[in-house]
Amino acid sequence: xxxxxxxxxxxxxxxxxxxxxxxxxxxxxxxxxxxxxxxxxxxxxxxxxxxxxxxxxxxxxxxxxxxxxxxxxxxxxxxxxxxxxxxxxxxxxxxxxxxxxxxxxxxxxxxxxxxxxxxxxxxxxxxxxxxxxxxxxxxxxxxxxxxxxxxxxxxxxxxxxxxxxxxxxxxxxxxxxxxxxxxxxxxxxxxxxxxxxxxxxxxxxxxxxxxxxxxxxxxxxxxxxxxxxxxxx
Amino acid sequence: xxxxxxxxxxxxxxxxxxxxxxxxxxxxxxxxxxxxxxxxxxxxxxxxxxxxxxxxxxxxxxxxxxxxxxxxxxxxxxxxxxxxxxxxxxxxxxxxxxxxxxxxxxxxxxxxxxxxxxxxxxxxxxxxxxxxxxxxxxxxxxxxxxxxxxxxxxxxxxxxxxxxxxxxxxxxxxxxxxxxxxxxxxxxxxxxxxxxxxxxxxxxxxxxxxxxxxxxxxxxxxxxxxxxxxxxxxxxxxxxxxxxxxxxxxxxxxxxxxxxxxxxxxxxxxxxxxxxxxxxxxxxxxxxxxxxxxxxxxxxxxxxxxxxxxxxxxxxxxxxxxxxxxxxxxxxxxxxxxxxxxxxxxxxxxxxxxxxxxxxxxxxxxxxxxxxxxxxxxxxxxxxxxxxxxxxxxxxxxxxxxxxxxxxxxxxxxxxxxxxxxxxxxxxxxxxxxxxxxxxxxxxxxxxxxxxxxxxxxxxxxxxxxxxxxxxxxxxxxxxxxxxxxxxxxxxxxxxxxxxxxxxxxxxxxxxxxxxxxxxxxxxxxxxxxxxxxxxxxxxxxxxxxxxxxxxxxxxxxxxxxx
Numbered sequence: 032x033x034x035x036x037x038x039x040x041x042x043x044x045x046x047x048x049x050x051x052x053x054x055x056x057x058x059x060x061x062x063x064x065x066x067x068x069x070x071x072x073x074x075x076x077x078x079x080x081x082x083x084x085x086x087x088x089x090x091x092x093x094x095x096x097x098x099x100x101x102x103x104x105x106x107x108x109x110x111x112x113x114x115x116x117x118x119x120x121x122x123x124x125x126x127x128x129x130x131x132x133x134x135x136x137x138x139x140x141x142x143x144x145x146x147x148x149x150x151x152x153x154x155x156x157x158x159x160x161x162x163x164x165x166x167x168x169x170x171x172x173x174x175x176x177x178x179x180x181x182x183x184x185x186x187x188x189x190x191x192x193x194x195x196x197x198x199x200x201x202x203x204x205x206x207x208x209x210x211x212x213x214x215x216x217x218x219x220x221x222x223x224x225x226x227x228x229x230x231x232x233x234x235x236x237x238x239x240x241x242x243x244x245x246x247x248x249x250x251x252x253x254x255x256x257x258x259x260x261x262x263x264x
Numbered sequence: 265x266x267x268x269x270x271x272x273x274x275x276x277x278x279x280x281x282x283x284x285x286x287x288x289x290x291x292x293x294x295x296x297x298x299x300x301x302x303x304x305x306x307x308x309x310x311x312x313x314x315x316x317x318x319x320x321x322x323x324x325x326x327x328x329x330x331x332x333x334x335x336x337x338x339x340x341x342x343x344x345x346x347x348x349x350x351x352x353x354x355x356x357x358x359x360x361x362x363x364x365x366x367x368x369x370x371x372x373x374x375x376x377x378x379x380x381x382x383x384x385x386x387x388x389x390x391x392x393x394x395x396x397x398x399x400x401x402x403x404x405x406x407x408x409x410x411x412x413x414x415x416x417x418x419x420x421x422x423x424x425x426x427x428x429x430x431x432x433x434x435x436x437x438x439x440x441x442x443x444x445x446x447x448x449x450x451x452x453x454x455x456x457x458x459x460x461x462x463x464x465x466x467x468x469x470x471x472x473x474x475x476x477x478x479x480x481x482x483x484x485x486x487x488x489x490x491x492x493x494x495x496x497x498x499x500x501x502x503x504x505x506x507x508x509x510x511x512x513x514x515x516x517x518x519x520x521x522x523x524x525x526x527x528x529x530x531x532x533x534x535x536x537x538x539x540x541x542x543x544x545x546x547x548x549x550x551x552x553x554x555x556x557x558x559x560x561x562x563x564x565x566x567x568x569x570x571x572x573x574x575x576x577x578x579x580x581x582x583x584x585x586x587x588x589x590x591x592x593x594x595x596x597x598x599x600x601x602x603x604x605x606x607x608x609x610x611x612x613x614x615x616x617x618x619x620x621x622x623x624x625x626x627x628x629x630x631x632x633x634x635x636x637x638x639x640x641x642x643x644x645x646x647x648x649x650x651x652x653x654x655x656x657x658x659x660x661x662x663x664x665x666x667x668x669x670x671x672x673x674x675x676x677x678x679x680x681x682x683x684x685x686x687x688x689x690x691x692x693x694x695x696x697x698x699x700x701x702x703x704x705x706x707x708x709x710x711x712x713x714x715x716x717x718x719x720x721x722x723x724x725x726x727x728x729x730x731x732x733x734x735x736x737x738x739x740x741x742x743x744x745x746x747x748x749x750x751x752x753x754x755x756x757x758x759x760x761x762x763x764x765x766x767x768x769x770x771x772x773x774x775x776x777x778x779x780x781x782x783x784x785x786x787x788x789x790x791x792x793x794x795x796x797x798x799x800x801x802x803x804x805x806x807x808x809x810x811x812x813x814x815x816x817x818x819x820x821x822x823x824x825x826x827x
Binding site for chain 1: 321323326327329330331334366367391394395397399420421422423424425
């Protein structure tokens with residue numbers, strides 16, 4: 032059976048990019064990408080868990096990614112998608128994919144890009160190219176992959192590689208609803224682009240319907256293209 | 265004393281002003297030097313920061329780092345540290361480069377393991393960096409006997425995954441170099457301890473550290489190891505580190521040397537000025553007192569009547585003028601004294617006194633006086649038989665007797681006219697019994713003449729025979745003559761009458777040596793033996809006058825007066 036999985040896209044069509052306001056995601060429009068999956072592959076007996084994500088000062092964090100570790104048992108089938116480079120920005124800024132997914136990086140700008148990642152989950156680079164992506168990158172290990180461009184320091188994007196189908200995104204109140212949790216204790220994780228360090232984890236006991244996670248966020252910093260300042264400086 | 269106190273006050277004022285000025289100047293110099301030092305350090309740090317910022321976004325470095333980190337074995341770590349050393353070599357200014365994680369854990373370091381463990385860079389520096397737009401922060405940490413200006417920059421890939429820590433040494437070499445440029449002793453005080461200082465301050469570290477707790481910005485005099493320093497503690501800029509200060513000091517002895525030299529010169533100059541003014545004062549005082557003492561002595565002599573006193577005139581100033589004025593005064597007094605002597609010899613003492621004391625003005629007053637006129641009989645014959653010298657000598661002897669008799673009776677001799685004497689009674693000194701006095705004087709003259717004739721008889725000389733006329737009445741008495749030369753005398757009919765009456769004594773019918781007028785007889789207050797001679801014609805008078813003879817004692821009566 033196929034299910035519809037939301038694929039989070041954080042549109043970054045402006046030059047503000049990740050150097051924008053601290054609540055970057057809350058003010059960014061995002062779209063749902065429809066992905067065809069088979070729901071019938073998973074037991075439907077799970078309960079629902081409400082997770083509140085706050086930052087270190089107690090403010091709710093919107094658009095954080097929350098997921099439950101299921102030891103690969105609920106992993107979704109890999110998919111193929113793309114992260115484009117347009118106006119010297121990655122689009123979307125955040126992409127959630129099942130482990131094993133293949134991602135292409137088409138360059139729609141009229142300058143070359145050099146996409147790279149030094150993240151432990153996936154280290155790669157696609158040296159200077161323009162137009163269609165010369166390589167398709169397969170994300171075969173779960174984790175957070177931070178993308179950059181060697182040519183443009185300010186370009187940044189994230190690929191959240193999950194080996195679980197139980198995940199959600201927090202709303203404006205910082206609350207995400209996880210459905211179809213497996214029985215037994217489960218580890219719930221949360222991540223947000225400005226998170227300092229590794230994703231925050233918390234163990235959930237069976238029958239627990241609410242959990243709270245605190246993310247230690249670092250301040251947002253503005254990284255703007257040099258020509259945004261009006262040329263020579 | 266006034267000069268001394270003025271000089272002392274001036275000296276103290278100058279000294280205070282000089283001290284204040286010196287302090288102000290040192291303070292300004294220190295502030296300037298500190299500003300320059302911080303500027304230099306800031307520039308250096310900025311230069312270093314630019315180099316590190318290139319490394320911060322360097323793809324090759326990030327790539328190398330990622331590969332070695334992912335490998336995570338001993339060779340990879342060694343290679344990473346080697347790579348950091350390589351970058352340190354490229355940058356040149358850095359004392360060390362370290363990679364730390366966001367939580368401050370050291371990943372790789374060019375410092376030795378021991379040094380690396382001592383120099384702790386905690387995550388708060390990273391937090392501070394994250395708060396800044398440039399993702400950069402600076403602090404100062406002690407490392408052994410140096411201070412390290414520690415800067416942190418992110419390694420961007422493109423997110424700040426790890427952080428690059430770079431050190432710039434604030435060490436003895438830097439202090440020495442800047443000390444050489446600024447002329448100040450320099451110490452870096454970190455967390456209340458002197459970590460770095462120039463050699464001169466080495467032994468004074470503890471004192472300096474304890475003094476660094478004094479609020480900075482105040483110019484302090486520090487006694488360090490027996491030496492005085494003047495200095496200021498200035499904090500590093502806060503965005504570097506707020507626990508570190510720069511102490512800039514200068515040896516007070518060296519700094520104040522020019523002032524103290526000036527002070528010595530001032531003391532010597534003041535002493536000389538005092539000495540010179542003292543000597544000058546003594547000389548001036550002596551120059552004043554000596555002539556004054558001489559003048560005082562001179563005045564004393566004058567007071568005692570010694571008009572020959574003179575004082576020396578040694579100068580042309582006021583004292584000299586005073587001395588010559590005194591001398592002129594003494595000369596004047598002496599001349600006047602001589603004049604009075606002469607006057608006394610030529611006029612009677614009473615007249616002389618009247619002349620001296622009254623205003624020497626021409627004019628007169630009407631006085632009631634008695635005039636006595638005496639004349640020598642047969643004088644013409646007598647004078648022809650004598651030599652002029654003998655004549656004057658004998659006349660003088662005669663006049664001396666007559667004058668003595670007149671003055672003894674209280675009269676004054678008005679003048680000598682040839683062999684005649686005119687005397688006045690009742691002027692210039694007013695007396696009530698002038699007639700009595702004149703009569704007594706006449707008798708005394710006769711007595712004196714008798715005595716004189718006795719002597720002359722012994723010498724074989726012919727005797728003098730005197731006739732005397734006395735008249736009494738109102739006359740004009742006063743100074744008569746010209747403005748330059750005048751006499752005190754009396755003018756009036758009574759003068760002529762006395763002379764006429766004297767002439768009557770030549771007439772043998774009267775047998776009288778002394779004849780007085782009826783007015784004289786009327787004016788007599790005492791009892792006198794007068795012989796009435798009746799009325800007689802007097803030349804120059806319209807009416808006959810009654811006249812009287814004043815006879816001497818009986819013995820003399822028998823003698824006839826010749827002629």
